[in-house]
Amino acid sequence: MRAAHLVLTLTSVISFTCTHAKIGYFWHITDFHYDPLYTSKGDTRRHCRRADERGSSGHHRTVGRFGDFACDSPLELIESAAKHMRTRHAENVEFVLWTGDITVARSTTELERYQAIRNMTELLSRTFSSHFVFPVLGHLDPAPSENLTNLWMHWLPLEALQTFKIGGYYTIEQSHSKLRIVALNTNLFSGRDASSPAAGKQWAWLSAVLEKAQDNNEMVYIVGHAPPGPAARPGHRAYSPEDNARYLRTVRRFARGIAGQFFGHLHEDTFRIVYDNDQPVSWALLAPSVSPYAGPASATNPRLRLYKFDTNTGKVLDYTQYSLDLTAANRAGTAEWVTEYNMTTHYALPDISPASLHALADRLRYAPHETMTFNKYLRAYHSGSSEACDGACAHQHYCAITCLEHLSYRQCVEAAASALAAAGDSAPLVAPLNNIVLTLIVLLAICLEKYLHCVMH
Numbered sequence: 001m002r003a004a005h006l007v008l009t010l011t012s013v014i015s016f017t018c019t020h021a022k023i024g025y026f027w028h029i030t031d032f033h034y035d036p037l038y039t040s041k042g043d044t045r046r047h048c049r050r051a052d053e054r055g056s057s058g059h060h061r062t063v064g065r066f067g068d069f070a071c072d073s074p075l076e077l078i079e080s081a082a083k084h085m086r087t088r089h090a091e092n093v094e095f096v097l098w099t100g101d102i103t104v105a106r107s108t109t110e111l112e113r114y115q116a117i118r119n120m121t122e123l124l125s126r127t128f129s130s131h132f133v134f135p136v137l138g139h140l141d142p143a144p145s146e147n148l149t150n151l152w153m154h155w156l157p158l159e160a161l162q163t164f165k166i167g168g169y170y171t172i173e174q175s176h177s178k179l180r181i182v183a184l185n186t187n188l189f190s191g192r193d194a195s196s197p198a199a200g201k202q203w204a205w206l207s208a209v210l211e212k213a214q215d216n217n218e219m220v221y222i223v224g225h226a227p228p229g230p231a232a233r234p235g236h237r238a239y240s241p242e243d244n245a246r247y248l249r250t251v252r253r254f255a256r257g258i259a260g261q262f263f264g265h266l267h268e269d270t271f272r273i274v275y276d277n278d279q280p281v282s283w284a285l286l287a288p289s290v291s292p293y294a295g296p297a298s299a300t301n302p303r304l305r306l307y308k309f310d311t312n313t314g315k316v317l318d319y320t321q322y323s324l325d326l327t328a329a330n331r332a333g334t335a336e337w338v339t340e341y342n343m344t345t346h347y348a349l350p351d352i353s354p355a356s357l358h359a360l361a362d363r364l365r366y367a368p369h370e371t372m373t374f375n376k377y378l379r380a381y382h383s384g385s386s387e388a389c390d391g392a393c394a395h396q397h398y399c400a401i402t403c404l405e406h407l408s409y410r411q412c413v414e415a416a417a418s419a420l421a422a423a424g425d426s427a428p429l430v431a432p433l434n435n436i437v438l439t440l441i442v443l444l445a446i447c448l449e450k451y452l453h454c455v456m457h
Ligand SMILES: *[C@@H]1O[C@H](CO)[C@@H](O)[C@H](O)[C@H]1NC(C)=O
Pocket: 110, 111, 114, 147
């Protein structure tokens, strides 16, 4: 009796020590858009490349050595990012997620792109000499090949290399924890590739991997280049509506075992929530780009993200985002990366869970007393740019975060548009708003929402 009791106490002590949270870190870096032809003597009308003699007429402003908001990244910018990462938490970093669009496709051959990727791989291998980097392919990267597989051989185990070579996807088990990384080739979710045999294979593989993880009580990180949800901007590449719906169904089915989804592609800092019967069940965090280019009418300071997590459970605890003030760096001739914010303190979150992010999304809606939260979100969304965002724009952000199905997104945006039209308002939300107008908008939006279910079943 006594002995049994002792054994019981001992086991509980041991299991307590075993499950005690161990803190680890991992980097999420994305969208380098490395352009080997960038030059500070370049022309912004030619992507900061040297103008050829024929066309070099007229004026052009000088571009900085660390980059320009109109262009893809020079080597010096990416080297400065690597240097900054070396100085942070080197001893506790467990791995690195590298989510694609490594280089640019513009007027370069397959071989040149391969060489650019090889140089970036060498840079990261030097930066993280004792860590594994888990790369995924973006839409600007070449298709999976023998050469690419050889390039990343030192980071991926044999089994992962086999699926990577045929389809650009793989899974990795973190040896000392119950955490599994599932790296997707999201290029296979859109365009012509969506109907290729490789796409069908990836879907079958994904279900099998998630099922097996569930059986083994493993927690899973899903990692990919492009996030689910409708295109954030017109012309922006997104999953096909069918693949988008299929992806969301898959996430709902395995939500309990998915500890997080990590994507890049948009170049902006934002997040997504997956709902099941109106309940938030999973989140995706979208890391902003190293590249300062964020579309023809947009700009963003280069950024890097360091996640803090419980290595036993995979639970994401927080992240610190680092940014480079590009204008200041170019002026000073030296790149000072600084802490931009920590997720939990920035938004006053108790934790990073689907429920907490759902509550945050609610705060980003039209609530007059929460304008401050929206402004914080917007500042982080495209760091270093003061683009205005009016009421309709603010609501679009809310819809993009909470409505990942194409139909629900459209309904969500239309509901806001009619509410705004009814209120006859287009004043920027960031400016002080007439409180009466704002209250009216809120009331109308709430009424409309009663009719239009934004959140999916
Ligand atoms: C693949 O690698 C071989 C050997 O290094 C090289 O000759 C070939 O051009 C490469 N192909 C591509 C598409 O990069």
